[in-house]
Amino acid sequence: MPKRGYHHGNLKQALVEAALVLIEEKGPTGFTLSEAAKRAGVTPAAVYRHFDGREELIAEAARQGYEIFVDVMEYAYTSRQPSALAALEATGHAYLAFAHKYPGHYIAMFESGVSVNHSPALAQVANRAWSVLERAAADLSQHIPADRRPPPQMFSAHIWAMCHGVVELFARNSPGNKSPFPADDLLETGIGVYLRGLGLIPPDN
Structure with a gap:
C-alpha cells in the first residue's frame, strides 16, 4: 500500500x-x-x-468518529420519519450502518479502552450522540402511561445496549458468533420484543 x-x-x-x-x-x-x-x-x-502518545491519538480518532456518529444518528432521527416508533428504529439501524461503514472509528470509540472523559471535547460529542437516542426514546415513551413509563435514560440505554450487542456479536465477524440472520433483522426483532413488553406495539396474533 x-x-x-x-x-x-x-x-x-x-x-x-x-x-x-x-x-x-x-x-x-x-x-x-x-x-x-x-x-x-x-x-x-x-x-x-x-x-503525547498512542492513547491521545486514538482519543482523537474516537472524537472524530463521534462527530460522524452524531450526524448519522441525527439524520436518522430527523429525516421525516412517519412516527416516533419509526424514528427510534431508524436510530438503531443507523448505529449498525455506522459500525459497518466506519470500523476504525467504531473500534476507537467503543473497543479501545479510551474513556469518553479523556478530554472535554470527546466527552461533549459523546454526550451529544447519546442525547439523540435519548430524545428518540423520550418521544416514543410519551405513548406509555405515566405510571409505567421508564425514564428516557433507561429506555435509551436498553436500546443502545441492544444495538451494541448485535454489532459486537454478529455484525463484526466475532469468532464463533455467526448468526443465521442479518444484523438489521436481529436488531429490529429484538427492539420489537422490547417494545411489545412496554405496550408500545401490539402483540403478534
Missing part, C-alpha cells in the same frame, strides 16, 4: 487517518506511534507535535 503522506501541513489529520487504518488492521493496542508515523510518511518525532 503506498504511503498517503500529508499535504498542506495537515500532519495531525494524516496521523489520525494512519491510525484508523492500523486500528482496523491490528486493533487499538496492536500498533505503535512509529508505525502510525511511517504510514503517514513522517518521522516518529513529528508525531509529538500533536500527540
Whole structure:
C-alpha cells in the first residue's frame, strides 16, 4: 500500500487517518506511534507535535468518529420519519450502518479502552450522540402511561445496549458468533420484543 503522506501541513489529520487504518488492521493496542508515523510518511518525532502518545491519538480518532456518529444518528432521527416508533428504529439501524461503514472509528470509540472523559471535547460529542437516542426514546415513551413509563435514560440505554450487542456479536465477524440472520433483522426483532413488553406495539396474533 503506498504511503498517503500529508499535504498542506495537515500532519495531525494524516496521523489520525494512519491510525484508523492500523486500528482496523491490528486493533487499538496492536500498533505503535512509529508505525502510525511511517504510514503517514513522517518521522516518529513529528508525531509529538500533536500527540503525547498512542492513547491521545486514538482519543482523537474516537472524537472524530463521534462527530460522524452524531450526524448519522441525527439524520436518522430527523429525516421525516412517519412516527416516533419509526424514528427510534431508524436510530438503531443507523448505529449498525455506522459500525459497518466506519470500523476504525467504531473500534476507537467503543473497543479501545479510551474513556469518553479523556478530554472535554470527546466527552461533549459523546454526550451529544447519546442525547439523540435519548430524545428518540423520550418521544416514543410519551405513548406509555405515566405510571409505567421508564425514564428516557433507561429506555435509551436498553436500546443502545441492544444495538451494541448485535454489532459486537454478529455484525463484526466475532469468532464463533455467526448468526443465521442479518444484523438489521436481529436488531429490529429484538427492539420489537422490547417494545411489545412496554405496550408500545401490539402483540403478534
